[in-house]
Amino acid sequence: MSALDELRPATRLVHAGQPDCSNGTAPVNIPVVRTSTVRFRDCEEMDAIHHRRDGGETISAYGRHGTETHRALEEALCTLEGGHRALLCPSGLGAISLSFLALTHSGAHVLASDNVYQPIKRIDAALLRKMGVEVSFFSASKDRVQDHLRPNTTLIYSESPGSSLYEMADLQVLGAEAARRGIALVVDNTWASGYLFNPLASGATVSILANTKYISGHSDLMQGAVVLGDPALAKTFDAAYDAMGFCVGADDAYLALRGLRTLGVRMERHGDNALKVAEHLRRLPRVRRVYCPALPDHPGHELWKRDFRGTNGLISVEFDDFEWARITAVADHLSLFSIGASWGGYESLALPTHGDKLASQSSWSGAAGVLRLHIGLEDPQDLIDDLVRAIDLAANLPIPIGAAIS
Numbered sequence: 001m002s003a004l005d006e007l008r009p010a011t012r013l014v015h016a017g018q019p020d021c022s023n024g025t026a027p028v029n030i031p032v033v034r035t036s037t038v039r040f041r042d043c044e045e046m047d048a049i050h051h052r053r054d055g056g057e058t059i060s061a062y063g064r065h066g067t068e069t070h071r072a073l074e075e076a077l078c079t080l081e082g083g084h085r086a087l088l089c090p091s092g093l094g095a096i097s098l099s100f101l102a103l104t105h106s107g108a109h110v111l112a113s114d115n116v117y118q119p120i121k122r123i124d125a126a127l128l129r130k131m132g133v134e135v136s137f138f139s140a141s142k143d144r145v146q147d148h149l150r151p152n153t154t155l156i157y158s159e160s161p162g163s164s165l166y167e168m169a170d171l172q173v174l175g176a177e178a179a180r181r182g183i184a185l186v187v188d189n190t191w192a193s194g195y196l197f198n199p200l201a202s203g204a205t206v207s208i209l210a211n212t213k214y215i216s217g218h219s220d221l222m223q224g225a226v227v228l229g230d231p232a233l234a235k236t237f238d239a240a241y242d243a244m245g246f247c248v249g250a251d252d253a254y255l256a257l258r259g260l261r262t263l264g265v266r267m268e269r270h271g272d273n274a275l276k277v278a279e280h281l282r283r284l285p286r287v288r289r290v291y292c293p294a295l296p297d298h299p300g301h302e303l304w305k306r307d308f309r310g311t312n313g314l315i316s317v318e319f320d321d322f323e324w325a326r327i328t329a330v331a332d333h334l335s336l337f338s339i340g341a342s343w344g345g346y347e348s349l350a351l352p353t354h355g356d357k358l359a360s361q362s363s364w365s366g367a368a369g370v371l372r373l374h375i376g377l378e379d380p381q382d383l384i385d386d387l388v389r390a391i392d393l394a395a396n397l398p399i400p401i402g403a404a405i406s
């Protein structure tokens with residue numbers, strides 16, 4: 001714990017990982033140090049550095065281990081999340097795969113909530129099953145976790161709020177159960193990105209961040225991070241990281257740290273804008289429901305209020321009796337929202353999400369789908385006007401709408 005850890009999140013974001021001034025002067029931002037080879041003064045120094053690395057010190061003996069640019073970002077992420085170690089990964093999904101690799105073995109079982117980021121189901125088929133690791137899913141809002149744990153469960157994996165519908169899990173309950181059994185609780189904290197919530201303080205052992213999203217904040221890089229709450233896990237994670245040959249470019253580490261400096265103000269504006277848009281949309285006659293944990297009628301709203309400091313830019317809209325083609329028509333008629341995956345950049349995005357993709361989530365209503373919106377930093381009134389116009393246009397299209405209807 002440094003003095004910085006005692007300060008509030010917005011202050012930590014500005015000062016974490018800042019270059020040291022004790023030699024007299026320092027720049028504001030960490031320099032971008034790019035290298036493949038690390039050069040040593042002599043062979044004795046090389047041996048000494050390797051020895052320190054083997055002892056668990058985060059020190060670089062090769063480009064894959066990163067440079068001071070990477071160390072500054074790692075330090076900032078640890079300060080942000082209240083963690084002991086951060087490992088930078090080539091993507092958020094890479095960070096998830098790394099934690100599965102580090103925390104399982106052949107014959108192990110992973111228990112994951114059914115609302116997790118969809119590609120995790122691909123990790124299961126492409127990697128875990130081949131390694132002899134079994135994955136099963138449970139409902140974070142409806143099931144008792146105890147009923148789904150097995151003697152060979154080595155980790156509980158959760159994401160709260162969950163993807164697309166923002167279903168809430170009681171992470172304190174999951175953390176207590178994981179601690180009682182001596183197993184890991186891994187929480188994907190991309191939704192809060194360390195600013196709105198810190199899972200390590202609520203009993204998680206590992207926090208996963210897709211830096212691709214709010215941390216970098218400008219839709220210009222792919223990156224993930226694993227932040228460890230328990231120093232005893234470092235050795236296992238280092239070994240898995242090394243085996244995968246993971247590394248991150250210095251320019252991307254620099255960009256992520258630059259993004260992180262303004263995470264607080266961006267997140268607060270995203271959240272304010274999203275709430276304004278949500279409040280307007282939920283009163284429209286064509287809208288059946290707006291999914292957002294900050295709305296009082298959201299099923300997990302009380303848990304969200306207990307654990308989270310605010311909301312982000314994500315909302316999902318369910319329309320009254322809109323077929324799939326009408327949902328996609330809304331997206332097609334928007335002019336300020338781009339259509340695309342991901343979120344967390346400064347810009348607004350719309351992504352129709354088919355009901356088939358939501359069917360595995362126990363909180364899904366069974367409608368044709370939702371329109372997931374990422375509310376950007378534009379003026380919210382312009383976004384509302386754009387949405388109202390597109391929804392009206394889509395609602396009034398003649399049936400059937402082209403050939404795309406399903």
Ligand SMILES: *Cc1c(COP(=O)(O)O)cnc(C)c1O
Binds near residue numbers: 159
């Ligand atoms: C986007 C996302 C990821 C994956 O991050 P990438 O950098 O795109 O691989 C993981 N978890 C959640 C919750 C996400 O939204």
